[in-house]
Amino acid sequence: xxxxxxxxxxxxxxxxxxxxxxxxxxxxxxxxxxxxxxxxxxxxxxxxxxxxxxxxxxxxxxxxxxxxxxxxxxxxxxxxxxxxxxxxxxxxxxxxxxxxxxxxxxxxxxxxxxxxxxxxxxxxxxxxxxxxxxxxxxxxxxxxxxxxxxxxxxxxxxxxxxxxxxxxxxxxxxxxxxxxxxxxxxxxxxxxxxxxxxxxxxxxxxxxxxxxxxxxxxxxxxxxxxxxxxxxxxxxxxxxxxxxxxxxxxxxxxxxxxxxxxxxxxxxxxxxxxxxxxxxxxxxxxxxxxxxxxxxxxxxxxxxxxx
Amino acid sequence: xxxxxxxxxxxxxxxxxxxxxxxxxxxxxxxxxxxxxxxxxxxxxxxxxxxxxxxxxxxxxxxxxxxxxxxxxxxxxxxxxxxxxxxxxxxxxxxxxxxxxxxxxxxxxxxxxxxxxxxxxxxxxxxxxxxxxxxxxxxxxxxxxxxxxxxxxxxxxxxxxxxxxxxxxxxxxxxxxxxxxxxxxxxxxxxxxxxxxxxxxxxxxxxxxxxxxxxxxxxxxxxxxxxxxxxxxxxxxxxxxxxxxxxxxxxxxxxxxxxxxxxxxxxxxxxxxxxxxxxxxxxxxxxxxxxxxxxxxxxxxxxxxxxxxxxxxxxxxxxxxxxxxxxxxxxxxxxxxxxxxxxxxxxxxxxxxxxxxxxxxxxxxxxxxxxxxxxxxxxxxxxxxxxxxxxxxxxxxxxxxxxxxxxxxxxxxxxxxxxxxxxxxxxxxxxxxxxxxxx
Numbered sequence: 069x070x071x072x073x074x075x076x077x078x079x080x081x082x083x084x085x086x087x088x089x090x091x092x093x094x095x096x097x098x099x100x101x102x103x104x105x106x107x108x109x110x111x112x113x114x115x116x117x118x119x120x121x122x123x124x125x126x127x128x129x130x131x132x133x134x135x136x137x138x139x140x141x142x143x144x145x146x147x148x149x150x151x152x153x154x155x156x157x158x159x160x161x162x163x164x165x166x167x168x169x170x171x172x173x174x175x176x177x178x179x180x181x182x183x184x185x186x187x188x189x190x191x192x193x194x195x196x197x198x199x200x201x202x203x204x205x206x207x208x209x210x211x212x213x214x215x216x217x218x219x220x221x222x223x224x225x226x227x228x229x230x231x232x233x234x235x236x237x238x239x240x241x242x243x244x245x246x247x248x249x250x251x252x253x254x255x256x257x258x259x260x261x262x263x264x265x266x267x268x269x270x271x272x273x274x275x276x277x278x279x280x281x282x283x284x285x286x287x288x289x290x291x292x293x294x295x296x297x298x299x300x301x302x303x304x305x306x307x308x309x310x311x312x313x314x315x316x317x318x319x320x321x322x323x324x325x326x327x328x329x330x331x332x333x334x335x336x337x338x339x340x341x342x343x344x345x346x347x348x349x350x351x352x353x354x355x356x357x358x359x360x361x362x363x364x365x366x367x368x369x370x371x372x373x374x375x
Numbered sequence: 376x377x378x379x380x381x382x383x384x385x386x387x388x389x390x391x392x393x394x395x396x397x398x399x400x401x402x403x404x405x406x407x408x409x410x411x412x413x414x415x416x417x418x419x420x421x422x423x424x425x426x427x428x429x430x431x432x433x434x435x436x437x438x439x440x441x442x443x444x445x446x447x448x449x450x451x452x453x454x455x456x457x458x459x460x461x462x463x464x465x466x467x468x469x470x471x472x473x474x475x476x477x478x479x480x481x482x483x484x485x486x487x488x489x490x491x492x493x494x495x496x497x498x499x500x501x502x503x504x505x506x507x508x509x510x511x512x513x514x515x516x517x518x519x520x521x522x523x524x525x526x527x528x529x530x531x532x533x534x535x536x537x538x539x540x541x542x543x544x545x546x547x548x549x550x551x552x553x554x555x556x557x558x559x560x561x562x563x564x565x566x567x568x569x570x571x572x573x574x575x576x577x578x579x580x581x582x583x584x585x586x587x588x589x590x591x592x593x594x595x596x597x598x599x600x601x602x603x604x605x606x607x608x609x610x611x612x613x614x615x616x617x618x619x620x621x622x623x624x625x626x627x628x629x630x631x632x633x634x635x636x637x638x639x640x641x642x643x644x645x646x647x648x649x650x651x652x653x654x655x656x657x658x659x660x661x662x663x664x665x666x667x668x669x670x671x672x673x674x675x676x677x678x679x680x681x682x683x684x685x686x687x688x689x690x691x692x693x694x695x696x697x698x699x700x701x702x703x704x705x706x707x708x709x710x711x712x713x714x715x716x717x718x719x720x721x722x723x724x725x726x727x728x729x730x731x732x733x734x735x736x737x738x739x740x741x742x743x744x745x746x747x748x749x750x751x752x753x754x755x756x757x758x759x760x761x762x763x764x765x766x767x768x769x770x771x772x773x774x775x776x777x778x779x780x781x782x783x784x785x786x787x788x789x790x791x792x793x794x795x796x797x798x799x800x801x802x803x804x805x806x807x808x809x810x811x812x813x814x
Contacts, residue, residue: 080584159700179702180586181656200704202586237586263583 071369075187075194079205079244087245091213093373094358094365100137101360111140114371115170120146120197121158122178126332126356127197127206131174134363140371143170162186171371175199193370201235207331208241210362212249214355215286218327223250228280228322230312231290231339232261232301238331239290243269256280257290257312260301277312284322288329289314289339305338315341319349327351377401377427378802379412383437383763388736389752398437399425400759403801408753430797430804432763436731439739440472440760440800442751445562445616445640445688446713447537448474448505451492452481457693457780459493463502465691465713465779467806470795472760473743473750474691474713475506477537478515485510485521487529494530502805504760506748511536511550511561517543520550527557532746535562535616538663538708540598542568548605555611560638560746562614565598565623566664575704577665581650587703592671595664596622603630603637612636614745617690619645619664621674628683638745639678640686643719644710644785646675652785658699658706659785662690676728679737686742687734689716693781711781715772717764718791725792763797765808770794 069089100108116135120128128144135142145165158177165173172193175183180200187194198204216222227246233239233255246253247270255266256274266273274280281287292308302308319326328340328349336342345352378400385396385408397412398405413425443466449457457465466474476493478484484493490507497505509531510521516539523534534554541547541563551561574590576582582589599615603626606613618624618641630637644662649669652660660666678684692709699706720738723729729737743751750760772789774782796808 157697157701177702179704181703184656185700185702200586201588235586240583240586263589264578265580265583268580269583 070374075183076205076366076370077183077187077194077196078203079208079241080203082205082245084249087209087212087249090209090362090365090369091216093369094213094362097361097364097368098358100364101357106137107139108137109139110368110373111135111138111371114140114172116140116142116172116174116367117165117170118142118144118174119162119165120144120176122176122198124176124198127176130356130359131197131363134360134367137360138364138367140367158182159185159189162190166190166192172367195366195370198237200237202237203241204237204331205241206359206363206366207238208245210355210359211242211288211329211331212245213358213362214329214351217354217358218351219285222246224252225285226252226254226283227286227288228254228256228284229288229290230256230277230280230314232292233257233266234261234263235293236290242288243271247271254280254284258302258308277314277318278321281318281322284326286327286329287314287319287322291331291333292335292339294335309338313339313341314344316343319344329355331355376802377425378799379425379427379429380432380437380761380763381413381429383432383435385437385753386731386735387439387753388732389439389740390754393732398753398761400799400802403759405753405755405757405759407755435763435765435796438735438762438764439751439753440762440798441470441717441738441795442473442742442748443471443689443691443713443716444475444686444742444746445642446474446476446691447479447693447709448476448493449693450480450496451489455695455780456698459496459505460500460502461778461780462691462693462713463497463500463505465777466503467798467800468778468795469713469715470717470762470764470798471503471713472762472798472800473504473506473748475508475532475746477508477535478510479537483510483515484508485513485515487525490526490529490531503800504750506532506746508533508535508562510534511541512546515539517541517546520546520553523554523557523559527559531559532748533560533562533614535564537564540564540566540568544601544605547602548609551605551611551613552609555609558747560612560614562616563598563602564616565595565602567594567597570594570597575661575665576653577650577667579650579668581653584654585656587653590665592620592622592667595620596626599623599626603627603635606630606637607635610636612638615639617642617645617664617688618675618678618684619667619671621671624674624678624683628678628681631683638685639683640688640742641675641679641684642688642690643712643716646672646679646723647719648785656703657785658701658703659710659783659787661703661706661708662710663708676723679723679729680733685737685745687716687720687737688742689713691779693779694783695780696782699783709783710785711774711777711779711783713779714777715784715786715791717795718770718772718793719786721766721791721793759799759802761799762795764793765796766793768792768794768796
């Protein structure tokens with residue numbers, strides 16, 4: 069079986085079969101990272117460009133390690149050379165990179181739809197590593213991989229996603245995938261950070277934390293973006309933490325075996341109390357570990373690999 | 376030069392005419408409308424044979440030259456997007472004989488020199504009639520009024536800050552009152568820029584699905600409401616540009632029923648597309664106001680049907696590839712619309728939404744009346760501006776063939792039926808569809 073798509077741009081149009089196929093491939097790559105010599109020759113001779121126009125540490129490192137463990141040549145380009153700020157347009161940058169014949173471009177960009185534009189214009193495969201407030205498909209895939217690893221299934225789980233839903237690409241990608249896989253998705257966040265038509269996404273919307281995490285199997289906390297303050301969406305971080313922060317007290321509403329996730333980076337003491345982030349219910353670091361295997365799988369599949 | 380348009384179906388809503396008639400044009404004016412005029416002008420019973428050029432208009436409809444009161448010609452300042460000549464040619468190819476151009480040039484048309492430049496260029500290229508709209512405020516900065524007296528004397532026919540909405544209500548009140556004293560209306564782009572800050576599309580399901588920032592539709596409605604209040608308070612006209620929301624249609628309908636002098640236009644994309652067209656981040660559908668919901672589109676249909684919306688205007692906004700081949704949120708707003716406006720609008724007739732008469736009214740005398748233009752009619756003595764439309768002509772939209780420099784259109788590849796095949800300005804055939812046989 070092969071992946072019958074050139075790019076990974078979105079979870080919006082990804083079928084359950086495709087998701088399962090990607091996750092199975094990812095499972096088989098998990099072991100590589102546990103070896104003493106963490107390198108296989110699978111992608112020797114392939115060139116991968118990590119074009120991170122918007123800042124990122126975790127995702128960029130994860131993609132870079134994934135590429136290197138597969139023996140691909142990985143090149144990182146970062147900085148704010150966005151057409152919005154600088155002279156050269158993204159399209160120009162990308163066409164120049166394309167002229168050097170890479171096999172795959174991983175793009176992180178602050179503008180929603182930027183990877184879609186490149187995918188349409190360029191020959192090499194494009195992976196969306198986060199585009200504005202739109203999507204972060206590899207994060208959703210690694211989240212689902214982690215949930216499945218811990219719970220053995222997705223269907224029927226009550227999964228709460230809490231925070232700034234309006235601006236969260238992680239939420240969007242997860243909502244598409246989790247609802248399609250049969251999870252019962254509950255969202256919670258301040259009303260100003262919850263799009264008015266959100267219910268159309270097949271989720272249950274709450275404006276308080278408690279009903280969302282009540283009897284939840286999984287709680288996914290989102291990073292509250294400090295820079296959103298200027299839009300006057302919340303009065304203060306203090307108030308946000310008091311009403312939407314996950315702590316040792318309110319987590320008791322969830323199932324006893326609830327697991328807590330966070331795409332990082334966390335604002336400790338704001339959306340998540342430190343003792344929860346570091347506590348036994350937290351699988352935040354498992355997400356990071358799985359992220360490498362998941363991205364190895366995608367690099368492999370998009371450069372022609374079969375499983 | 377005399378011209379006889381023979382045997383066409385004349386649709387002229389300004390005179391309630393929909394009949395097979397001949398038209399004689401003489402000295403750039405409509406000389407006569409009537410049956411079987413080939414025998415010549417009948418004057419006091421004396422018949423002489425027609426000795427001018429005869430144009431066979433059979434199987435065509437003949438309408439007053441179309442009027443588009445909202446276009447951007449980009450000249451001076453952005454000639455790579457459009458020039459007065461290329462924009463005028465696009466107008467003629469689209470069937471338009473009169474167009475009113477917005478002042479967001481560089482420099483802004485806020486002074487006599489720019490207005491005169493536009494008019495002199497228009498005269499030079501001798502294509503469509505061009506009516507400059509000058510700025511409400513100097514530099515369209517929303518602070519101090521431009522010199523409406525001087526601008527009116529130079530030929531400005533209305534005032535608008537176009538895409539830079541007049542957020543200062545005191546300025547708007549004064550502008551409407553002062554402009555009216557020179558017989559000029561103010562055109563308002565209604566947008567509460569606090570509500571639309573940072574947004575590139577409308578709030579709604581498409582915004583959720585794309586992560587693009589959406590402005591609520593009330594960003595438009597709130598300003599429409601304010602402008603209606605100003606028009607009511609002053610008992611003076613205000614024209615609302617490119618209506619796109621159900622709320623705006625409702626407010627305008629209500630205002631009209633109370634006798635307030637508010638008029639409105641909408642653009643073909645608002646009654647044709649919805650925000651679903653944005654789902655794959657196609658920058659050609661980035662417009663301001665943004666494409667709205669199905670409910671809004673239905674309200675626009677109803678507004679056109681019941682006359683709440685007076686006119687169809689293309690909001691022709693040509694852009695270069697560098698303005699559109701960028702990230703969606705960095706892309707310029709606008710559609711190059713002059714050459715698709717009629718074809719897209721005729722869909723409303725084939726779909727039974729509007730009668731042909733209603734549509735032609737919304738593209739001729741009704742917009743002409745809003746700006747007090749001597750256009751949009753085939754009355755005897757009127758300027759001989761006429762458009763021949765072949766309602767059966769099927770064609771595919773191909774931006775590469777556009778006369779406009781702006782190739783930015785979401786209608787690329789659309790199959791349309793109905794096209795202007797001949798455009799006559801001041802009695803001169805200034806545009807002819809390729810392949811059309813003239814007798």
